[in-house]
Amino acid sequence: MLIIHIVIGFLATFSLFSKLYNVLIIALGFFVLLRTKNKNEEAFILASYLVGAEVFLRMTGGSISYEIGKYGVALFLILGIIVGKEKKTAPVTYIFYVMLLFLGIILTEVPFGESIRKAIIFNLSGPILLGICTVYFYKKRVTISTLLNALKYMTLPIISMVSFMYLRTPDLSELVFGTDANFYTSGGFGPNQVATILGLGIFIMTVFLFLKTKLTGYLYLDAIILVYFTYRGLLTFSRGGILTGVIAIILFLGFMFLYNNFTRKEVLKYSGLIFLFTIGIWIYTSGITGGMINNRYLGKNSIGMQKDITSGRGKILSLQLQNFYDSPIFGIGVGNGKYSREELDINIALASHNEVSRLLEEHGLIGIIILIILFVPPLTHIYQSNNFQRAFLLSFLAFWFLTISHSAMRVAFPSFIYALSLIVITDDDE
Numbered sequence: 001m002l003i004i005h006i007v008i009g010f011l012a013t014f015s016l017f018s019k020l021y022n023v024l025i026i027a028l029g030f031f032v033l034l035r036t037k038n039k040n041e042e043a044f045i046l047a048s049y050l051v052g053a054e055v056f057l058r059m060t061g062g063s064i065s066y067e068i069g070k071y072g073v074a075l076f077l078i079l080g081i082i083v084g085k086e087k088k089t090a091p092v093t094y095i096f097y098v099m100l101l102f103l104g105i106i107l108t109e110v111p112f113g114e115s116i117r118k119a120i121i122f123n124l125s126g127p128i129l130l131g132i133c134t135v136y137f138y139k140k141r142v143t144i145s146t147l148l149n150a151l152k153y154m155t156l157p158i159i160s161m162v163s164f165m166y167l168r169t170p171d172l173s174e175l176v177f178g179t180d181a182n183f184y185t186s187g188g189f190g191p192n193q194v195a196t197i198l199g200l201g202i203f204i205m206t207v208f209l210f211l212k213t214k215l216t217g218y219l220y221l222d223a224i225i226l227v228y229f230t231y232r233g234l235l236t237f238s239r240g241g242i243l244t245g246v247i248a249i250i251l252f253l254g255f256m257f258l259y260n261n262f263t264r265k266e267v268l269k270y271s272g273l274i275f276l277f278t279i280g281i282w283i284y285t286s287g288i289t290g291g292m293i294n295n296r297y298l299g300k301n302s303i304g305m306q307k308d309i310t311s312g313r314g315k316i317l318s319l320q321l322q323n324f325y326d327s328p329i330f331g332i333g334v335g336n337g338k339y340s341r342e343e344l345d346i347n348i349a350l351a352s353h354n355e356v357s358r359l360l361e362e363h364g365l366i367g368i369i370i371l372i373i374l375f376v377p378p379l380t381h382i383y384q385s386n387n388f389q390r391a392f393l394l395s396f397l398a399f400w401f402l403t404i405s406h407s408a409m410r411v412a413f414p415s416f417i418y419a420l421s422l423i424v425i426t427d428d429d430e
Contacts, residue, residue, distance in 0.1 A: 009163025018062025043080025071212025
């Protein structure tokens with residue numbers, strides 16, 4: 001499987017193959033679910049695979065539709081519920097959450113020539129997918145082996161992505177590195193989304209090494225993959241996804257340390273190894289980039305002067321909060337935030353990168369209610385779990401919150417990983 005996905009990364013340099021690959025994932029997944037009736041959590045596995053593949057498909061021009069990742073994940077999970085034998089009761093809390101999201105559409109207004117449908121889909125497809133994912137995963141009992149298997153399948157297309165990135169990246173000695181996010185080293189695609197998925201890959205490979213769950217069958221080969229994911233993630237010069245992965249790893253190891261005496265010893269050993277590897281990778285990457293990676297993470301420009309460490313996101317946040325103060329009850333309407341900033345003629349990205357501030361700006365008081373709904377169930381569930389379960393569940397919740405704070409809900413990943421914070425992790429023999 002590893003070799004196949006390395007080859008897929010090569011074949012994806014031909015755009016026609018990438019589109020066929022996308023069609024194959026959806027069509028084969030649909031057929032598998034109809035045939036197996038979701039007996040062995042095939043819907044979970046297929047959705048995990050597509051979550052890992054979404055950015056790769058966008059990067060290679062393979063997406064049938066730009067939002068096909070979200071649509072595909074929704075299709076697999078809904079079909080899994082329909083054909084599966086497990087009886088599912090939709091959680092009332094999250095049905096109410098989806099209904100609240102639709103209220104914001106009433107106030108949506110777009111300039112002449114713009115598509116109101118696209119404005120709504122761009123902003124609500126991710127949050128609505130989150131609602132669908134929670135219906136499937138809410139209080140669902142998932143064995144640890146099933147969870148790790150799903151994470152394996154999530155990682156395979158990330159292997160394809162870094163294979164493609166390797167082939168598409170120019171000779172690094174020919175690049176002049178600055179301190180902005182780098183499209184050349186990100187496969188020619190958005191560094192923010194690429195780094196988000198690489199941060200996920202770094203987290204998964206760390207978990208596998210800690211639990212001695214081999215992706216490739218060889219511990220040292222898995223370690224090499226982790227090192228390469230980290231290296232490629234740093235080269236994107238996009239900080240959010242990588243720092244999110246690091247924080248999730250710290251949370252995971254922290255709760256594993258609290259779990260029992262055996263894991264305490266393992267955590268101390270692995271933490272030391274991870275620290276040494278990280279220093280080595282950082283020094284190497286710093287040399288490759290002429291020290292620019294140091295400036296990037298310190299929020300400095302190429303000559304070492306301090307600049308806006310938020311890359312314009314702080315300015316967007318202040319404008320969003322002003323819109324919230326002006327329309328605190330119902331907000332300004334779904335999708336209207338971008339156009340309100342367009343009228344100001346400011347030289348920053350117009351679309352929100354922060355889902356929390358977008359909810360406040362575009363949904364007003366209802367946005368605050370939505371945020372309460374999103375935080376209370378998983379935090380209550382995590383509180384009632386043991387430390388082994390918390391290691392996973394809190395890491396998943398942190399991934400969701402930190403990702404939507406720097407990259408909104410552009411991809412299916414944050415919706416999906418949020419829902420995983422609601423599962424009940426059990427031993428294989430339960």
